[in-house]
Amino acid sequence: MKPFDPANALSARTSAIEEAAIIAMAQKAREMKAQGVDVVSLTIGEPDFDTPEAIRQAASDAMNAGFTHYAPIAGYPELRSAIAERLNQDNAIPVDMAGVILSNGAKQALTNACFATLDAGDEVIMIAPFWAAYEGIVKMAGGVPVIVSAGAGTGFKPTLDQVAGAMSDRTKLIMLNSPSNPSGAVWSAEELQALAGLVQSHPRCLVLSDEIYEDIWFEERPTSIASLPGMFERTITVNGFSKAYAMTGWRVGYSASCEPLAKAISKVQGTFTAGGNAFAQQGALAAITGPRDDVDAMRASYHHRRDLIVSLLSDIPGIKVVSPPATFYVFPDISGLLGKSAGNTRIETDVEFCHWLLHEYHLAAVPGSAFGGPGCIRLSFAAGDDDIKKAIARLAEAASALA
Ligand SMILES: Cc1ncc(COP(=O)(O)O)c(C=O)c1O
Incomplete structure (x- = not known):
């Protein structure tokens, strides 16, 4: 042998x-x-x-107060509710608490979303250049990446015709990352509106919108595609605390969507990891409800x-x-x-x-x-x-x- x-x-x-x-x-x-x-x-x-001092203090207090047990699978209700409120107020996304599912970082929220929506062979449109991790996440979930490339000449954004040309009956997701890692590109409200039209003309296509860099902008605040008419039911918005609050090691992220999608996402979260870290979520609560200085x-x-x-x-x-x-x-x-x-x-x-x-x-x-x-x-x-x-x-x- x-x-x-x-x-x-x-x-x-x-x-x-x-x-x-x-x-x-x-x-x-x-x-x-x-x-x-x-x-x-x-x-x-x-x-x-x-990480700012007040956030660290809140997590440390929470740990001492007994937040050392399993957190609810979808996250603490206070945090889910604070996130939903912020998304309504600042992003015009009409989500309620039931649509917000916490995860171990935005990366897991993206993974949850892919596992919740993709069947083997489903196609996922990815706009290159894209964050390197997307390809692995999509493939592990059984999806087939369909890459649409855009260069510096168009500000790293493809034309609508390019995206339309890449869509097929098997298209399930369009991965959108505005602002983008690695290019920093931001899609304007008009560009998002045009993309939304394309998505809505398709029987089952959703947008997976990774907005992890939304707070790091220099010209104007980015628009969330889920805020556009008819797009809330078609979008899973992903965000987290890593970048804006300098909390990369805390591993707190979330997805926001309509309830049927959120229920499936919560199932994936529960299957793979149960609820996210208990005291880190309390730190995140302090971050999202505290001053933004x-x-x-x-x-x-x-x-x-x-x-x-x-x-x-x-x-x-x-x-x-x-x-x-x-x-x-x-x-x-x-x-x-x-x-x-x-x-x-x-x-x-x-x-x-x-x-x-x-x-x-x-x-x-x-x-x-x-x-x-x-x-x-x-x-x-x-x-x-x-x-x-x-x-x-x-x-x-x-x-x-x-x-
Ligand atoms: C585009 C993009 N999405 C998601 C993430 C992951 O964020 P998190 O630390 O919340 O998992 C990163 C991290 O580099 C990123 O660049």
Whole structure:
């Protein structure tokens, strides 16, 4: 008998998922740092701020007050109700408490939504560039990604004809991420209205609208597609506390939808994990009901950094940059630098570019290919001014070395 190989025991579902390039680049940067190399990393998508004090205090008080038992599967009613109120007031989404289901981060809310709606072979329209995790979530839930690509020329948003051309009888979901990771693109109310028309002309298509970056905007507050006429029943809105309140490690997210969808989502939540963390939800309650000064201050800080990084990038020959109207990411087009050489090293792709940049110039960035956007790189500006300046100086030096 052959020796047992555990790899043979893995499911095809798991084997089909690749390690995220973002994690791989961040890991490599960490290893180099541990070896004493002065690496600047603009790879990771998380606020560089700590969770505001009042939120931490509320969670700590809750833990001491006994919020250490299982929370209800759908989340604490007070939190569900506060989220529903905020979505009605600020987003014009007519959801009530029954439609709000808490989860362990927005990522799980997206997963729950996919498992609640997709059957094997159902098609999911994904607008590239998209957050790298979407593809794995959709595939694990049995869905088939149908990718519609949009480049810098159209502000990383596809035309309506492109989306219409990708739809079929099997289309079940359109994944919408406005504001977008990695491009920072925001869909205007008019663009969303046009998309809504398309969705409503289809017998069973829903929108899965990931609005996790909604509070990090610099021009105007983004519109929620679920607020448009006839779209509430057609939309699962996903959001969470990670980005706006600097609470990535807390793992509190949620979905908001009409009740039949919410019931199915709650079933998935209950099947996989039961209710989310009890005292973290109490911290989230303090976050959503408390003053918004910290959220506003963090937004102002990202705004300043956005202006800084865009102005520095604009001065580099061979790099084209669209100023992101939201998020803490910029997605410059570096295709003007590809097909060139530095000494004996020829750089053909964004992936090769990022590896070379890390090893030769000690700057970690994520290749656009990881998001379905080849020819670009993603830089996170959730970093201090000094790191941003140092990073872009290194990028400029690297660009000038390619001929
Ligand atoms: C587009 C997008 N959606 C969802 C998430 C996940 O957020 P959470 O930390 O709430 O799971 C991220 C995190 O990077 C993201 O970029």
